[in-house]
Amino acid sequence: MFRQVSGQVAVMAINALLTKVIFDANPTHEFYVEESFPLDWMYPYLTPFGIIMKINRQPLSSLTEDILDRDHQFWRQFSKRLTGDIVDYDTPIKKSKKVAVVGAGNVAMDSVRTAIRLGADEVYLVYRRSEQEMPARIEEIERAKEEGAIFKLLTNPVRIIGNDKGWVTSMECIRMELGEPDDSGRRRPVPVKGSEFIIEVDSIIMALGTNANPLLPQATPGLTLNKWGYITTDEETCATSIKGVYAGGDIVTGSATVILAMGAGRKAARAIDKYLSGNT
Numbered sequence: 079m080f081r082q083v084s085g086q087v088a089v090m091a092i093n094a095l096l097t098k099v100i101f102d103a104n105p106t107h108e109f110y111v112e113e114s115f116p117l118d119w120m121y122p123y124l125t126p127f128g129i130i131m132k133i134n135r136q137p138l139s140s141l142t143e144d145i146l147d148r149d150h151q152f153w154r155q156f157s158k159r160l161t162g163d164i165v166d167y168d169t170p171i172k173k174s175k176k177v178a179v180v181g182a183g184n185v186a187m188d189s190v191r192t193a194i195r196l197g198a199d200e201v202y203l204v205y206r207r208s209e210q211e212m213p214a215r216i217e218e219i220e221r222a223k224e225e226g227a228i229f230k231l232l233t234n235p236v237r238i239i240g241n242d243k244g245w246v247t248s249m250e251c252i253r254m255e256l257g258e259p260d261d262s263g264r265r266r267p268v269p270v271k272g273s274e275f276i277i278e279v280d281s282i283i284m285a286l287g288t289n290a291n292p293l294l295p296q297a298t299p300g301l302t303l304n305k306w307g308y309i310t311t312d313e314e315t316c317a318t319s320i321k322g323v324y325a326g327g328d329i330v331t332g333s334a335t336v337i338l339a340m341g342a343g344r345k346a347a348r349a350i351d352k353y354l355s356g357n358t
Contacts, residue, residue: 172281173197174193174196174198174281175280176199176202176278176280177190177198177201177279177280177281177282178201178204178235178282178283179193179202179203179204179283179285180235180282181204181285181286182205182213183212183285183287184214184218186203187203187219187221187227188218189283190222191221191222191227194225194226194227195225201226203229204235204251204277205233206232206234206254207231207232207254207267208232209229211264211265232253232254232255234252234254236250236251236252236274237249238282246279246280246281247278247280248277248278249282251274251276252269252274252275253270253275254268254269255270256268288328289306290329294309295307298320300319300320301318301323302318308329308332309330311330315348316330316342316345316349317349322353326339326346327343330342
């Protein structure tokens with residue numbers, strides 16, 4: 079299989095392919111990427127899976143060191159994280175043995191898969207509804223299962239238990255059952271009385287979505303917000319209730335896409351130019 083890819087697309091493609099390769103028998107895949115893409119750190123870890131890395135249709139091993147050594151310090155450090163050989167950083171990564179991720183969106187799936195790749199022995203996905211109600215994409219759910227995530231469905235955390243040093247030791251949960259649909263259209267989870275149980279974990283990741291920073295109205299008097307705490311703006315100019323202040327992206331729309339945020343940025347830029355030019 080031959081693919082011409084570049085930049086971050088290559089990382090995404092290789093990541094997706096690696097998942098497939100692990101479950102296939104003796105496959106051989108070849109990738110061709112732009113010369114500038116840092117593949118030197120990938121090569122030793124991909125060849126055992128039958129993946130041949132090439133740059134400008136040259137085998138990676140035949141490229142000169144000066145080509146491969148361009149600005150790749152970050153990628154080398156990142157590769158150490160992927161392989162578990164983590165060195166000291168200003169912001170170190172805590173390597174855990176038993177991890178619980180609470181939530182069921184795409185970020186939750188990313189979290190369980192990352193925890194597994196960082197070397198955790200057991201990684202639980204804790205979700206209060208059933209798999210049918212999960213908001214994550216189907217392919218994200220399937221990949222998480224394939225990588226070994228343990229799904230604890232119809233389960234909701236009750237409390238987090240720690241030791242006298244402040245470290246997490248376990249999480250108390252309660253089993254749930256689905257009742258009538260709520261405002262989102264999904265069936266409302268209802269606790270099952272007397273069904274509490276303990277999951278032993280040493281790290282817990284809350285992947286429950288995002289909301290507006292509650293400090294926003296306190297720090298910016300006169301800024302109009304909607305009932306969810308997001309900034310109210312003019313749809314065409316992105317102007318806020320404060321003259322000369324513009325806003326766009328998730329703080330206006332709530333969790334959305336990069337494309338929408340970029341579009342808001344373009345609208346705001348045009349409006350700001352007119353405002354500064356006195357053409358409003």
